[in-house]
Amino acid sequence: xxxxxxxxxxxxxxxxxxxxxxxxxxxxxxxxxxxxxxxxxxxxxxxxxxxxxxxxxxxxxxxxxxxxxxxxxxxxxxxxxxxxxxxxxxxxxxxxxxxxxxxxxxxxxxxxxxxxxxxxxxxxxxxxxxxxxxxxxxxxxxxxxxxxxxxxxxxxxxxxxxxxxxxxxxxxxxxxxxxxxxxxxxxxxxxxxxxxxxx
Amino acid sequence: xxxxxxxxxxxxxxxxxxxxxxxxxxxxxxxxxxxxxxxxxxxxxxxxxxxxxxxxxxxxxxxxxxxxxxxxxxxxxxxxxxxxxxxxxxxxxxxxxxxxxxxxxxxxxxxxxxxxxxxxxxxxxxxxxxxxxxxxxxxxxxxxxxxxxxxxxxxxxxxxxxxxxxxxxxxxxxxxxxxxxxxxxxxxxxxxxxxxxxxxxxxxxxxxxxxxxxxxxxxxxxxxxxxxxxxxxxxxxxxxxxxxxxxxxxxxxxxxxxxxxxxxxxxxxxxx
Numbered sequence: 001x002x003x004x005x006x007x008x009x010x011x012x013x014x015x016x017x018x019x020x021x022x023x024x025x026x027x028x029x030x031x032x033x034x035x036x037x038x039x040x041x042x043x044x045x046x047x048x049x050x051x052x053x054x055x056x057x058x059x060x061x062x063x064x065x066x067x068x069x070x071x072x073x074x075x076x077x078x079x080x081x082x083x084x085x086x087x088x089x090x091x092x093x094x095x096x097x098x099x100x101x102x103x104x105x106x107x108x109x110x111x112x113x114x115x116x117x118x119x120x121x122x123x124x125x126x127x128x129x130x131x132x133x134x135x136x137x138x139x140x141x142x143x144x145x146x147x148x149x150x151x152x153x154x155x156x157x158x159x160x161x162x163x164x165x166x167x168x169x170x171x172x173x174x175x176x177x178x179x180x181x182x183x184x185x186x187x188x189x190x191x192x193x194x195x196x197x198x199x
Numbered sequence: 200x201x202x203x204x205x206x207x208x209x210x211x212x213x214x215x216x217x218x219x220x221x222x223x224x225x226x227x228x229x230x231x232x233x234x235x236x237x238x239x240x241x242x243x244x245x246x247x248x249x250x251x252x253x254x255x256x257x258x259x260x261x262x263x264x265x266x267x268x269x270x271x272x273x274x275x276x277x278x279x280x281x282x283x284x285x286x287x288x289x290x291x292x293x294x295x296x297x298x299x300x301x302x303x304x305x306x307x308x309x310x311x312x313x314x315x316x317x318x319x320x321x322x323x324x325x326x327x328x329x330x331x332x333x334x335x336x337x338x339x340x341x342x343x344x345x346x347x348x349x350x351x352x353x354x355x356x357x358x359x360x361x362x363x364x365x366x367x368x369x370x371x372x373x374x375x376x377x378x379x380x381x382x383x384x385x386x387x388x389x390x391x392x393x394x395x396x397x398x399x400x401x402x403x404x405x406x407x408x409x410x411x412x413x414x415x416x417x418x419x420x421x422x423x424x425x426x427x428x429x430x431x432x433x434x435x436x437x438x439x440x441x442x443x444x445x446x447x448x449x450x451x452x453x454x455x456x457x458x459x460x461x462x463x464x465x466x467x468x469x470x471x
Contacts, residue, residue, distance in 0.1 A: 030275075032275060034267070034270060034271055037267070037270060038263075038267055041263060041266065041267070042263075045257070045258050045262070045263070046255035046256060046257045046258070047251060047255050049255075049256050049257070049258040050253045050254050050255045050256040051250045051251075051253050053253075053256050054253040063258065063259065063262060066258055066262060066266075067262065067265065067266055067269065070266045070270070071266070071269055071270065071273060074270040074273060074275060075273060075274075075275055075276050076275075076276055077275060078275065078276060079276075084236075084240045085240055085243055085244050085247075086244070086247070088247065088251070089243055089244050089246075089247035092246075092247040092250040092251060093243055093246070093247060093250075095250070096215060096246070096250055097215050100215045105425075145249065145252065156214065156249070159211065159214040159215075159216040160214045160215075160216075160246065160249050160250075163215075164216065164354060165216050165217070165218055166211050166216050166217070166218075166221075167218060167354075167435055167437035168354035168435065169216070169354075170437075171354040171355075171357050171358040171361070171391060171435060172354050172357055174357075174361065176390070177437060181207045181211065182207070184207070184210050184211050184214065184216070185206055185207045185210040185211075187210075188210040188213065188214075188242060188245055188246070189210075191245050191248070191249070192241060192242075192244075192245040195245065195248050
């Protein structure tokens, strides 16, 4: 019933019964259905690629990560449990983890490049405030994020889009680690409430 | 662990912002309190909503064919018994290294490791005695070439600069027979500690170096330490207290699966 709905570049909302077609596609892909997996790709690839690109920035690296994400989704499709969340959340979680891994792996080489004398690179890169702003601009679609108190928003944006760990954020902001943990917890709780209210 | 503490871990975990040590604490707590799974699921959905807030970008058309071709040649993992791993819905999702043709190593492997097993604890008891025997202690004046070589928004750099600026900045270092050096730079005022190594060879194939804070005879994982092509590495050592030792062991890829060192340290920096 879904096959004819899946057309490249066409926005597909919900099935007639209110179900998310991505859930259905992933459940069928878990049984080895490659056609269902292609549907999942068509439904989700632009969403997944947008997230990867936001975190990784570099386009060719983002394309590599995209491939890793869908390969992992194929291999581990059986671990998706529809009672515990949506297929799109499951897939975005994998995409986010893979993107963060990629960013962290390249941190070491970035330091090496700087050590090699590319000082101008360091001097021309944006300061932390600019960076947070840039990251938030990318998340405009989610108005709930902009309604968070500034310290909570900053901690969440640095973690989720910047790829920094909590202790790194504490170091970057010169704020105690315990405070950062509280901000992330409170910020996420507040986000969830706003999302639920928006539903 | 109380529920409030667990909720903090769960939130940061949904953003992939936990250290390896926190990841293990998270898994242990969830194994003890399966009813907290609802918190984890909820946080994951919220984090996914953040991810969905980024603008959609269509990948190049060629990516579709490449991926569909790739999966047609790749075997899926066997369906997993859903009760086998209540700790983590995504833990089964790291590719089996034998099957994965994609290059990056799986990193979630340690997230559901049973840490602090009896065997690990027993091993840890005699562990620091060995560690101390290879330690070379050199506490002295501070020389700081590091601030210039790392980027301005690099957390390690920021921490090093904060240590440098602090009045109570200290450094302890150690040297191995093969010429590799390690140093811990710390300041109590700045609440920062940074571990820096130079001249290290990369870890053996399919292994990683893991850095530990050793307090008394108790090792606490700081995380996997990756060595640059030029043989250096710099890592934050959050939670360090003066008197602790820092030690490096060789562990399986992704870090010790038990949460305790499985080999004797190759390098130790003592601060007491």
